[in-house]
Amino acid sequence: MKYSYYPGCSNEKFTGAYETSIQAIAGPLGLELVEIEDWNCCGASEYMALNLTAAYSLIARNLAQASKNQDLHQVVAPCSLCYVNLRKCDKYMGTEAALAGRVTQALAEDGLSYKPGTLKVRHLLDVIHDDIGLETLKAKALQPLHGLRVAPYYGCLIVRPEFHNGGDDTEFPTSMDEVIRALGAEVVDFPMKAQCCGGHMTQISESVGYELIRRILKSAADNQADVIAALCPMCQVNLDAFQGAVNRYFGTETHIPVLYFTQLIGLAMGLPPRHVGIGEELVDARPALSRIGSEMAAEAAEPRKPRKDDKALPMPAPLKRA
Amino acid sequence: MTEEVRIGVYVCHCGSNIAGTVDVEEVARWAGHLPNVVSSRDYKFMCSSLGQEMIEKDIKEMGVNRVVVASCTPHLHEPTYRNALARAGLNPYFFEMANIREQVSWVTSDPVEATKKAEALVAAAVGRVAWHQALEPLFVPIEPSVLIVGGGVTGIQSALEIADAGYHVYMVEREPSIGGHMAQLDKTFPTLDCSACILTPKMFNVGNHKNVTLMTWSEVEKVDGYIGNFTVTIRKRARYIDEALCTGCGVCQEKCPKRVVDDVFEAGVGRRKAVYRPFPQAVPNYPVIDRANCTFFLKGTCKACEKFCPTGAIKFDQQDEIVTVKVGNIILATGWDLFDARRMPQYGYGRLPNVFSSMEFERLSNAAGPTGGKIVLRDGVSVPKSVGIIHCVGSRDKNYNNYCSAICCMQSLKFAHLVHEKTGAQVHNFYIDIRTPAKAYDEFYQRILEEGTIFIRGKVAEVTDTGRTPEEEGKLIVQVDDSLAGRQRRIPLDMVILSAGLEPRHDAKEVAIKFGISCSADRWFMEKHPKLDPVATMTDGVFVAGACQGPKDIPASVAQGSAAAARVLSIIGQKEIEIDAATAIVDETSCVGCKECIASCPYQAIEFLEDKGKAYVREALCKGCGTCVGTCLSKSIALKHFTDQQLVSEMIGAMTAMKMFEQAQTEVA
Numbered sequence: 003m004k005y006s007y008y009p010g011c012s013n014e015k016f017t018g019a020y021e022t023s024i025q026a027i028a029g030p031l032g033l034e035l036v037e038i039e040d041w042n043c044c045g046a047s048e049y050m051a052l053n054l055t056a057a058y059s060l061i062a063r064n065l066a067q068a069s070k071n072q073d074l075h076q077v078v079a080p081c082s083l084c085y086v087n088l089r090k091c092d093k094y095m096g097t098e099a100a101l102a103g104r105v106t107q108a109l110a111e112d113g114l115s116y117k118p119g120t121l122k123v124r125h126l127l128d129v130i131h132d133d134i135g136l137e138t139l140k141a142k143a144l145q146p147l148h149g150l151r152v153a154p155y156y157g158c159l160i161v162r163p164e165f166h167n168g169g170d171d172t173e174f175p176t177s178m179d180e181v182i183r184a185l186g187a188e189v190v191d192f193p194m195k196a197q198c199c200g201g202h203m204t205q206i207s208e209s210v211g212y213e214l215i216r217r218i219l220k221s222a223a224d225n226q227a228d229v230i231a232a233l234c235p236m237c238q239v240n241l242d243a244f245q246g247a248v249n250r251y252f253g254t255e256t257h258i259p260v261l262y263f264t265q266l267i268g269l270a271m272g273l274p275p276r277h278v279g280i281g282e283e284l285v286d287a288r289p290a291l292s293r294i295g296s297e298m299a300a301e302a303a304e305p306r307k308p309r310k311d312d313k314a315l316p317m318p319a320p321l322k323r324a
Numbered sequence: 325m326t327e328e329v330r331i332g333v334y335v336c337h338c339g340s341n342i343a344g345t346v347d348v349e350e351v352a353r354w355a356g357h358l359p360n361v362v363s364s365r366d367y368k369f370m371c372s373s374l375g376q377e378m379i380e381k382d383i384k385e386m387g388v389n390r391v392v393v394a395s396c397t398p399h400l401h402e403p404t405y406r407n408a409l410a411r412a413g414l415n416p417y418f419f420e421m422a423n424i425r426e427q428v429s430w431v432t433s434d435p436v437e438a439t440k441k442a443e444a445l446v447a448a449a450v451g452r453v454a455w456h457q458a459l460e461p462l463f464v465p466i467e468p469s470v471l472i473v474g475g476g477v478t479g480i481q482s483a484l485e486i487a488d489a490g491y492h493v494y495m496v497e498r499e500p501s502i503g504g505h506m507a508q509l510d511k512t513f514p515t516l517d518c519s520a521c522i523l524t525p526k527m528f529n530v531g532n533h534k535n536v537t538l539m540t541w542s543e544v545e546k547v548d549g550y551i552g553n554f555t556v557t558i559r560k561r562a563r564y565i566d567e568a569l570c571t572g573c574g575v576c577q578e579k580c581p582k583r584v585v586d587d588v589f590e591a592g593v594g595r596r597k598a599v600y601r602p603f604p605q606a607v608p609n610y611p612v613i614d615r616a617n618c619t620f621f622l623k624g625t626c627k628a629c630e631k632f633c634p635t636g637a638i639k640f641d642q643q644d645e646i647v648t649v650k651v652g653n654i655i656l657a658t659g660w661d662l663f664d665a666r667r668m669p670q671y672g673y674g675r676l677p678n679v680f681s682s683m684e685f686e687r688l689s690n691a692a693g694p695t696g697g698k699i700v701l702r703d704g705v706s707v708p709k710s711v712g713i714i715h716c717v718g719s720r721d722k723n724y725n726n727y728c729s730a731i732c733c734m735q736s737l738k739f740a741h742l743v744h745e746k747t748g749a750q751v752h753n754f755y756i757d758i759r760t761p762a763k764a765y766d767e768f769y770q771r772i773l774e775e776g777t778i779f780i781r782g783k784v785a786e787v788t789d790t791g792r793t794p795e796e797e798g799k800l801i802v803q804v805d806d807s808l809a810g811r812q813r814r815i816p817l818d819m820v821i822l823s824a825g826l827e828p829r830h831d832a833k834e835v836a837i838k839f840g841i842s843c844s845a846d847r848w849f850m851e852k853h854p855k856l857d858p859v860a861t862m863t864d865g866v867f868v869a870g871a872c873q874g875p876k877d878i879p880a881s882v883a884q885g886s887a888a889a890a891r892v893l894s895i896i897g898q899k900e901i902e903i904d905a906a907t908a909i910v911d912e913t914s915c916v917g918c919k920e921c922i923a924s925c926p927y928q929a930i931e932f933l934e935d936k937g938k939a940y941v942r943e944a945l946c947k948g949c950g951t952c953v954g955t956c957l958s959k960s961i962a963l964k965h966f967t968d969q970q971l972v973s974e975m976i977g978a979m980t981a982m983k984m985f986e987q988a989q990t991e992v993a
Contacts, residue, residue: 172723173786174669191675193790221790313704315593315694316585318674318681321666 003133006068006077006121007035010084011043012235019279020235023264024080024126026277030142031134031267035078038068044087047201058101059108061091066114069121080126080264082159082234089123125160127233127263131177132169139184143270146186149293152266153190153227153258154178155218157237158198172196178263182231185270194221199240204247212251215244219256228290231263238262242284259287269294329454332363332388333446334379336370336395338425345429347439351394354443358450358977363388371401376408383412390456392449394422394442399862415458417905417965422449444981451977455970459905464944466552467652468896469494473544473835476504477878478870479657480526481885482892487535489893494649495530496558497540499588501606503527504659508589508683510690510697511742512878513734514768520692524605531607539647541612547839548927550947551865552652552901562642564599564613569637572609576629576638577601584617591662591683594694599629599638603692610637653865653892656849657885658835660871663718663725663824670786671717671822677702678800679787679820682735689742699746701819708818711743712802714784715755719825727846729825730875733759736823737769740777751777752815754784754804762879780815782807787820826875839866848874859888867891906965907946908953912938915960921952 013021028035041064049057065088068077079085095102096118109115130139161175170177175196179189194217203211218241222230232238242260249256260283268278269291280287333355337343348366356364363382367375370393382388391414393405398421406416424442432438468491472479475497483493495502506512507527509519530536539560546557580597589602596602598618601611619626620640630638665673665681672679678701680688691697700707713736719729733755740751758779760766773779782805791797792814799816806813828847829835836843841861842850849868852860859867869888870881895901908929910921917937922930929945930952932938941952941961950963962968 171669193672193788217790217792224790313695313700315688315700315702315704316595317677317702318592318666320674321664 003032003129004034004036004074005124005129006071006074007037008041008044008064008068008077008079008084008088009037010079010081010235012081012239017235017238019265019282020080020238020262022282023262023268023278026273027264027268027271030271030273031130031138033129033134036071036074038064038077039070040067044084046083046087054101055104055108058091058094058105061087062095062105062109062116063112063114064088065092065121066109066116069116075120076122076124076129078124078126078129080233081236082125082157083236085123085125086159092118092121092123125233127160127178127181130267131181136180136184139181139267139270143185143267145270145272145294147182147266147270147294148186150187150266150290151190151226151228152182152187153192153222153225153230154182154195154263155192155199155222155230155232155237155241155260156196157232157234158196160233161196178231178233181263182266185266187266187270190222190225190227192221192225192227194218199237201236201240204240204244208251211240212244212248215240215248216252216254219245219248219258220254222258223256227258228293229266229287230258230260231266232260233263245285257285259283259285259290261287327389329360329390330362330386330388331358331360331390331392331450331453332379332382332386333358333361333365333392333394333450334370334375335364335366335424335442335446336375336393337366337368338395338429339368342395342425342429342442345432345435345438346424346442347435348442350439351424351442351446355392355394355446355450358447360390360454361450362386370395371404376404379405379408380412383409383414389414389418390453391419392422392446392453393419394424394446394449396425397421397423417459418453418456420449420453420456422446440985444978444985447981448974448978451980452970452974455967455973457964457967459964461905462903462907462943463900464552464903465900466896466898467554467650468492469649469651470892470896471496471544471554471556471649471651471654472657473654473839474504474657474659474870474872475499475502475530475538475540476657476659476870476881477506477523477526478659478881478885479504479655480523480530481882482655482657482869482889483530483536484526484533485886485889486892487530487533489889491535491893491896493533493536494556494558494651495536495538496542496544497538498543499602500541500563500600500612501527501602501608502530502538502540503603503605503607505683506878507603507605508591508690509686510693511738513738514764516738516741520603520605520690524607527605527607537649538608540608542647544838545646547654550903551895553944554651554654554865556649556651556654558647558649560645560647562644563610564615564638564640564642565610566637566639566642567608567610569635570610571635571637572601572611573634574601574611575632575634577611579628579632581626581628582617582619584614590694591681591687593680593684593687613638613640653867653895654839655867655869655888655892656835656839656841656872657868657870657888658829658832658849658872660826660875661829663729663827665717665822665824667724668717671714671784672787672789672800672820673822676787676789676800676820678708678818679822682732682739682821682823685739685821689739689746697746699743706818707747708743708749709747710750710752710817711747711819711821712752712754712787712800712815712817713739713743713821713823714787714802715753715823716783717822717824718827720756725825725827725846727875728759730759730880731877732823732825734765734768734877736821737772739821739823740772741775744775744777749818752802752817753777753779754802755779755781756783757781762877780804780806780808780813785812791816826871829872832872839863841866841868848872859884859891865895903944904948906948906963907943908941908948908950908961908963910939910941911960911962912936913960914958915939916958918957920955920957921961924951924955926951 045060200211200214265278335348335352352364352366410416422445472495487493512519542560545559548555576599580599582598583595586596599613615621687693718724760769785803796816802815840863867888869884915938953961
């Protein structure tokens with residue numbers, strides 16, 4: 003399976019572990035990621051507020067570059083913000099005639115063009131979940147992560163709108179849960195899985211930014227997660243790099259390593275930890291990872307028969323999605 | 325054609341419905357030049373008495389003997405104009421309708437194109453009507469028995485009305501007992517009378533009525549025939565209980581060692597045995613063995629029920645029984661399904677123990693329910709001190725159902741009252757709009773307001789157990805956009821009730837196909853006319869009543885139950901029904917007796933005359949579908965009113981018109 007690949011600047015500069023692990027697992031999983039030639043920053047979130055034409059032209063330039071390669075019709079982005087920006091740009095160039103006109107004009111200045119709808123923008127999680135598939139992951143997981151309790155953190159960007167072509171729930175997504183379960187790890191209930199990590203808020207207002215991070219960390223800790231699995235560089239940096247600052251600010255003592263889901267895939271495939279960037283995180287993941295294989299996943303217990311004097315009411319069974 | 329054909333064309337304005345787009349005067353003027361047309365007029369409302377008189381006058385004074393009306397769909401006014409022809413002494417089948425409203429003016433925006441299309445359709449009708457033949461309708465007797473599908477309060481109401489009028493009713497119900505959702509409820513709004521207390525006498529009457537044959541634990545398999553003469557095949561699923569011997573004593577239920585969660589009657593919040601009757605007042609009162617959970621059926625041993633049954637009524641070898649009944653009319657009262665709140669994971673149902681669905685709450689609050697009417701948390705013991713009720717769960721939400729479920733506001737107000745009365749807890753109602761339009765409903769709202777319930781207007785974002793502050797720890801927190809205060813709020817609560825909406829039955833579409841009716845886009849059964857014929861359907865003799873047609877509360881459902889019964893009684897009172905004369909007919913001179921048509925007929929309407937060696941169509945059974953016409957190898961079958969000559973002339977009329985437009989275009993160019 004071959005895709006155009008848009009790494010994004012975070013991956014190139016400050017979150018090497020994500021990029022390292024993606025490159026490490028791509029080959030064994032059968033993913034061929036062709037980096038878009040001469041790509042540029044997607045502008046993140048701030049540029050949109052300043053100048054729409056410039057912001058969209060910046061994003062559209064990447065789509066135009068990618069569409070030069072006529073063999074590839076899908077662009078994969080590992081960063082949630084890049085993914086949302088590229089998708090938004092593709093959509094609005096098709097529906098907002100005025101904006102599309104200005105962007106097309108800007109691209110033409112550089113001898114470029116992009117026809118909306120030419121490329122399908124996808125997040126890496128979506129590709130791994132749908133194209134690679136859970137069965138393949140299970141087969142490749144030669145060293146399953148039994149015993150590791152994982153809190154899957156999706157963040158707020160990837161899930162809306164219509165992530166996974168509407169196949170996943172916007173408010174309570176489960177596709178990464180399924181990927182992690184396929185690796186043999188245990189997924190903990192994680193109500194904060196789709197809440198905002200604050201983005202760049204730590205640079206604007208410490209109190210607001212730290213509070214947003216604290217809630218997520220606390221929920222993971224309350225549910226006894228060993229690690230948090232992330233799928234976006236910004237989320238990982240916020241939860242990992244600011245964990246110490248958050249602890250000092252609130253007087254808490256949370257120590258939960260935050261790893262990329264691609265790192266977990268790599269570990270389960272039996273790749274050496276440093277080949278998937280383990281050790282680059284600031285909250286040390288080694289104590290948690292030492293638990294892998296230490297205990298087998300508990301067999302699903304038979305539902306307990308109610309005792310005669312047990313007054314508890316039955317719970318509704320989990321919903322089976324088609 | 326022996327006589328001279330004199331066609332009258334009448335183009336309707338339909339106010340501005342047609343005339344707003346189509347140049348009706350031009351259509352009438354243009355049609356005046358078509359072959360055989362002797363009179364061509366336009367009028368504001370052809371269906372008005374003045375419009376009809378115009379047609380009658382032309383028939384009498386100008387010798388018009390074929391009539392074309394260009395107006396709306398034949399569904400609406402074909403009978404109107406056919407009657408007008410009959411009044412003027414003309415055979416009603418000398419009539420053809422060109423639909424220039426639904427098929428032209430409502431769907432074509434360009435006036436020039438619309439006018440041309442209307443003209444082509446009129447030309448087609450003129451071409452066809454010239455070849456129409458005088459036909460005589462057939463009258464067949466109506467079978468007075470009625471089938472009612474669904475034994476909820478709506479079906480019960482219909483059944484009693486019809487049975488009391490002296491006609492026989494077959495009632496088919498899927499569950500072991502009739503009673504429907506109403507039997508599950510605790511109190512009914514706005515009067516707060518006990519639901520079971522007002523329903524069970526009616527259930528009892530149905531069960532004991534000499535004119536009602538009750539078939540529970542049964543489903544309709546197949547429906548054949550037409551209004552007045554349906555043949556219905558019903559599968560009576562094996563109960564493994566001999567109904568003749570069972571006295572309904574309940575010993576089997578008491579002795580059965582297998583307890584399972586009851587997802588149907590107890591809404592998943594209570595348990596029942598593997599041999600069970602859903603509730604003590606069940607009608608009929610004999611139980612059912614749930615094969616999927618019975619220890620004997622699973623493991624081959626147990627038979628505790630059989631050992632203890634005093635009358636020997638347990639029959640493990642019982643088989644499903646197929647019953648065929650003949651009925652003249654059918655009422656569908658199949659009801660609704662509760663929206664599955666697990667589909668909205670942000671509200672935590674199925675994940676957070678103390679989030680309850682509305683039906684779970686009904687069972688908790690019901691004195692006959694699993695807690696004996698005590699409102700408690702999922703642990704079965706603790707009484708909540710604060711309760712939140714979320715309205716519009718799964719309704720008025722474009723992600724799930726766009727429609728308003730009609731009952732949830734009043735239901736939520738009732739819940740607020742019951743919680744307040746039974747536990748003294750502080751109640752929060754989270755609503756988008758409060759809709760209390762029916763009699764004494766808004767007064768009930770005022771009463772709940774005075775009881776001290778807090779109303780917060782806004783869509784709830786999520787229900788979570790992740791607290792942010794010490795006060796929130798261990799609570800359910802409702803995060804809501806308070807649109808009156810203009811800010812986000814977080815309300816910590818002990819218990820949350822989701823007022824889930826009403827949805828069409830999960831198998832509504834299959835049922836609709838079985839009975840030959842259609843569903844609206846959101847899968848509710850489609851009525852013939854939403855305002856003027858709300859319980860009839862496009863299929864004669866099949867009626868819909870209650871919530872299977874759209875969300876309804878009890879009063880509205882009961883009213884529809886009575887309405888459907890009244891419509892059925894008026895048909896029964898006619899004693900015989902007119903069958904459309906458009907049936908197939910065999911030309912015996914060329915029929916070779918190959919019997920191909922007999923095999924092809926879906927209605928078994930063709931028989932073989934052994935003495936003549938020819939096929940014969942029994943008109944009373946023929947639906948005029950035309951399958952045999954296509955099958956006949958010697959081209960010996962014709963469909964009256966749809967002859968080859970008529971259809972070809974219709975096409976020639978339309979195509980000639982289009983050719984003329986093309987030529988005119990070329991000339992202009």
